[in-house]
Amino acid sequence: MASLQQSPAIKGAKVLMVGAGGIGCELLKTLALSGFEDIHIIDMDTIEVSNLNRQFLFRQKHVGQSKAKVARDAVLRFRPHISITSHHANVKDSSFNVDFFKQFNVVLNGLDNLDARRHVNRLCLAAEVPLVESGTTGFLGQVSVHVKGRTDCYECNPKPSPKTYPVCTITSTPSKFVHCIVWAKELLFAKLFGDKNQDNDLNVRSNDSTGSSEQTEDVFERKADESVEHYGRRIYDHVFGYNIEQALSNEETWKNRNKPRPIYSSDVISAELMQQNGSSDKAGSADDPLSVSAMASLGLKNPQDLWSLMDNSRVFFEALKLFFGKREKEIGSLGFDKDDQLAVEFVTAAANIRAASFGIPLHSLFEAKGIAGNIVHAVATTNAIVAGLIVIEAIKVLQKDFDSYRMSYCLEHVTQKMLIMPVQPFEPNKSCCVCSETPLTLEINTNHSKLRDFVEKIVKAKLSMTSPLIMHGSSLLYEVGDDLDEAMIANYSANLEKVLSSLPSPVTSGTMLTVEDLLQEFTCNINIKHREEFDEENEPDGMVLLGWTQVPTKPKDDDDKPHTGNGVSTSKASETDPAVAQADAGVVKINVEAIDASGKKRKGPDSKDISLDPPSNVADEATAANHKKVQQIDEDEEDLVVLDQWDIDTNKKQKLR
Amino acid sequence: MEGEQLTEQETALYDRQIRVWGADAQRRLSKSHIFVYGMKGTVAEFCKNIVLAGVGSVTLMDDRVVTNEALASNFLIPPDEKVYSGKTLAELCCDSLKEFNPMVHVSVEKAELVTLGQQFFEKFDVVVISSCPPATKILINEKCRKLSKRVAFYTVECRDSCGEIFVDLQNYKYMTKGKTDGPASECELRYSSFQEATSAPWGRLQRRTSKLYFAMRVIESFEEANGRNPGAFSVEDVPAVLQLKRQLCEAQSVSESFVPDTLLERLVIGSIEFPPVCAIIGGILGQEVIKAISGKGDPVKNFFYFDVVDGKGVIEDISSRAPEADSASSKSANIITQVVLE
Numbered sequence A: 001m002a003s004l005q006q007s008p009a010i011k012g013a014k015v016l017m018v019g020a021g022g023i024g025c026e027l028l029k030t031l032a033l034s035g036f037e038d039i040h041i042i043d044m045d046t047i048e049v050s051n052l053n054r055q056f057l058f059r060q061k062h063v064g065q066s067k068a069k070v071a072r073d074a075v076l077r078f079r080p081h082i083s084i085t086s087h088h089a090n091v092k093d094s095s096f097n098v099d100f101f102k103q104f105n106v107v108l109n110g111l112d113n114l115d116a117r118r119h120v121n122r123l124c125l126a127a128e129v130p131l132v133e134s135g136t137t138g139f140l141g142q143v144s145v146h147v148k149g150r151t152d153c154y155e156c157n158p159k160p161s162p163k164t165y166p167v168c169t170i171t172s173t174p175s176k177f178v179h180c181i182v183w184a185k186e187l188l189f190a191k192l193f194g195d196k197n198q199d200n201d202l203n204v205r206s207n208d209s210t211g212s213s214e215q216t217e218d219v220f221e222r223k224a225d226e227s228v229e230h231y232g233r234r235i236y237d238h239v240f241g242y243n244i245e246q247a248l249s250n251e252e253t254w255k256n257r258n259k260p261r262p263i264y265s266s267d268v269i270s271a272e273l274m275q276q277n278g279s280s281d282k283a284g285s286a287d288d289p290l291s292v293s294a295m296a297s298l299g300l301k302n303p304q305d306l307w308s309l310m311d312n313s314r315v316f317f318e319a320l321k322l323f324f325g326k327r328e329k330e331i332g333s334l335g336f337d338k339d340d341q342l343a344v345e346f347v348t349a350a351a352n353i354r355a356a357s358f359g360i361p362l363h364s365l366f367e368a369k370g371i372a373g374n375i376v377h378a379v380a381t382t383n384a385i386v387a388g389l390i391v392i393e394a395i396k397v398l399q400k401d402f403d404s405y406r407m408s409y410c411l412e413h414v415t416q417k418m419l420i421m422p423v424q425p426f427e428p429n430k431s432c433c434v435c436s437e438t439p440l441t442l443e444i445n446t447n448h449s450k451l452r453d454f455v456e457k458i459v460k461a462k463l464s465m466t467s468p469l470i471m472h473g474s475s476l477l478y479e480v481g482d483d484l485d486e487a488m489i490a491n492y493s494a495n496l497e498k499v500l501s502s503l504p505s506p507v508t509s510g511t512m513l514t515v516e517d518l519l520q521e522f523t524c525n526i527n528i529k530h531r532e533e534f535d536e537e538n539e540p541d542g543m544v545l546l547g548w549t550q551v552p553t554k555p556k557d558d559d560d561k562p563h564t565g566n567g568v569s570t571s572k573a574s575e576t577d578p579a580v581a582q583a584d585a586g587v588v589k590i591n592v593e594a595i596d597a598s599g600k601k602r603k604g605p606d607s608k609d610i611s612l613d614p615p616s617n618v619a620d621e622a623t624a625a626n627h628k629k630v631q632q633i634d635e636d637e638e639d640l641v642v643l644d645q646w647d648i649d650t651n652k653k654q655k656l657r
Numbered sequence B: 001m002e003g004e005q006l007t008e009q010e011t012a013l014y015d016r017q018i019r020v021w022g023a024d025a026q027r028r029l030s031k032s033h034i035f036v037y038g039m040k041g042t043v044a045e046f047c048k049n050i051v052l053a054g055v056g057s058v059t060l061m062d063d064r065v066v067t068n069e070a071l072a073s074n075f076l077i078p079p080d081e082k083v084y085s086g087k088t089l090a091e092l093c094c095d096s097l098k099e100f101n102p103m104v105h106v107s108v109e110k111a112e113l114v115t116l117g118q119q120f121f122e123k124f125d126v127v128v129i130s131s132c133p134p135a136t137k138i139l140i141n142e143k144c145r146k147l148s149k150r151v152a153f154y155t156v157e158c159r160d161s162c163g164e165i166f167v168d169l170q171n172y173k174y175m176t177k178g179k180t181d182g183p184a185s186e187c188e189l190r191y192s193s194f195q196e197a198t199s200a201p202w203g204r205l206q207r208r209t210s211k212l213y214f215a216m217r218v219i220e221s222f223e224e225a226n227g228r229n230p231g232a233f234s235v236e237d238v239p240a241v242l243q244l245k246r247q248l249c250e251a252q253s254v255s256e257s258f259v260p261d262t263l264l265e266r267l268v269i270g271s272i273e274f275p276p277v278c279a280i281i282g283g284i285l286g287q288e289v290i291k292a293i294s295g296k297g298d299p300v301k302n303f304f305y306f307d308v309v310d311g312k313g314v315i316e317d318i319s320s321r322a323p324e325a326d327s328a329s330s331k332s333a334n335i336i337t338q339v340v341l342e
């Protein structure tokens, strides 16, 4: 196959790579070596220090520059005569429309988020360009081929969405460290440093029985002449002391749970120590807000150290002080960012103090940062292997070698003697609302929910549409675009605030809505079904979309160890977090029961069943009921693993060849 | 090793991978020394991976000069005659690798591989040998085995769209977590030498053993019998290679279909490495070396194969010492101690 490097199918191909990150760098290098001569890359990101351990086309001196551009320049150094076009832009930009996609013979994804993957999937379907999709996390990797009409599309099978937690678990009854992180990041941090007008559950639950919420609102405001030290103590005592006392007064809650312990600042840190806490001159310069550090000013060096309750409290106070001392202008508009050192320090400290209160083991800043920032674990080797597999599939696609398309998994544990396991691609899912025309059903209270709720929670968050248009029959209810006149804009904004049943063209039970994204050329029909009540904990959106192939995100209490990572968010914040979940790594974890590592529990040699967890790198036992079944067909020379469709409704077995 | 912490710079650079294998493993990596012989495309990929991972040092050896073949699959060599003329493959790769990670010491050793004494290898924790005759591999493997310290030994070859990795960790103890989240247990694996592993009687191996194992042995025998450099083949050699295969199959008392002619033809005609396979084999080898240094993860025992045609990355456990049972039970037989720890 080496002669392929001169093959006209490769030389003449025009390929689009989306993503110049971990997989992208490896992919661009392997494409260039394999003889590809016309490559476009799209990536909106710039280079960061933590990329350099695996994104080998980048150097320290490139930090801050466009990934797409630097990757291009680096590869041209060893393949100067090929054409590489870099686009430092978001793949969702309207310039990357169906016509843009149509110029390519194949599209190769090396993305890190679900939203962009869906967007590219739809454009590839609309432009009828084959897509090779990939994802890695740690030692796990996955490559799949999606060709319209021949295989499934990227959205035919459900994808896990960010994990959400019931609000009361976060506000009142945390049992895992991740709950404390969510509380510290989404509630406390947001309350103190974020937009004051944003809804926030910080005080709602713990104060159910006492006072009005107006009174407690004031607690978080720094009074005009109040010192930062005093303010800090007041916040500390309120959230870790008073609120816990309040929660304890509700006996019912603690019948079957360990009672938390209220913590007051005076118990942990003396007044003298408070005074000498930190020397701000070591804390970093105000010119570079992302480098200001409470750890530095307190002389705490190793982010992997476990801090005591006292250390955490000192970091808490010091971080608060530094926010007010060096970054006061940003207060009121800050959002959590994993690259914001001071924010990570504050969230780590607050989460640990809360964990101490609830008897939950404390964690280091390094671990807390990984959980709070949804950091995907990544190594160079897996990316290199996955890039090799992508190029192999891309060549098959260009040679129209349909029968040998494979979906490949990189495994961490040997499975049926394999570390790289190929399986046959899935067939299209006939009920997929993206590549087929099956309508969805939406259960919603048409008398309470506004059009805005529908746009935010369904059209944007679930359907991942960028520029939607909503129609009821022939009447337009809503539309986004640059070419709208003022009257239309006014009309649409008025519609957004109306409940569905009182729209100009009323949406009631039995209505069929058509939602279209002009950029993605994707249309979806939604049957509306009125429903009066929704469960606040389990159905926080106040509406339920049926027929949408997404893993149901049952709020649940189980958790992963820090190293397996989490998509962390409260139900309210889940869709707004830009870093979304680990699930975005797009990796399936394969669990093999048929063959035990030690050989002890090995079933008979004819046993061919493997179970496959739902497509998530996060081992998710709770959805075990939805396991894929893998069947291996053992023939003389060649064996090939065939997977059933994940969807229970389409649980049909595929025949090999 | 204890008490020494990663620097702030290291923690920032290696953040994402420390989240995979932990700070302890990262510290061990940064103290490890790797010797690499034979700078073709697959080895270039491997070197990139371990330099990025942050090993302590990498020592390269390959005195050959640049050829079109070397340029075709090795991205460490700039295709500019002004740059590469007068330099050896090892020197050129060294220049490029240094840039990938300033914290790793990359250097070139100039010597004749076969003349290197046993004590030379004592400096290293890992020895990787590629593109040289099997007799040389056996010689270096034996030198490593005689040392008082355990040196992890690997060979790697890539031909056409196929690749082979051989692993010898001698007696290797490590903590395994297996597939489940149960308690970790200590495992000890006993590896065969390259000589033992490549001289296993074919008739005793399972019929389902990767055909590449046999095909690679045929190719090696052909090179040795004809005094060829590894990979120095042309299409004219096909009949002679197939003839040799028939002789070997007869001598081993196995049917000729044991080693498919089509596979041998591919290996003979397409002796140049296929870049996607270099990436895959170089990636797996990188992972294996990282596992062996860090003591984390189940290592390959003792061959890994990848072939684009079926897309499988397969592990084979082959030795001439013990009779081969089926792979699962032979694996458990190799576990001498299995102590369950808390």
Ligand SMILES: [Zn+2]
Pocket (backbone or CB within 6 Å): A152, A153, A154, A155, A156, A157, A428, A429, A432, A433, A434, A435, A436
């Ligand atoms: Zn579909």
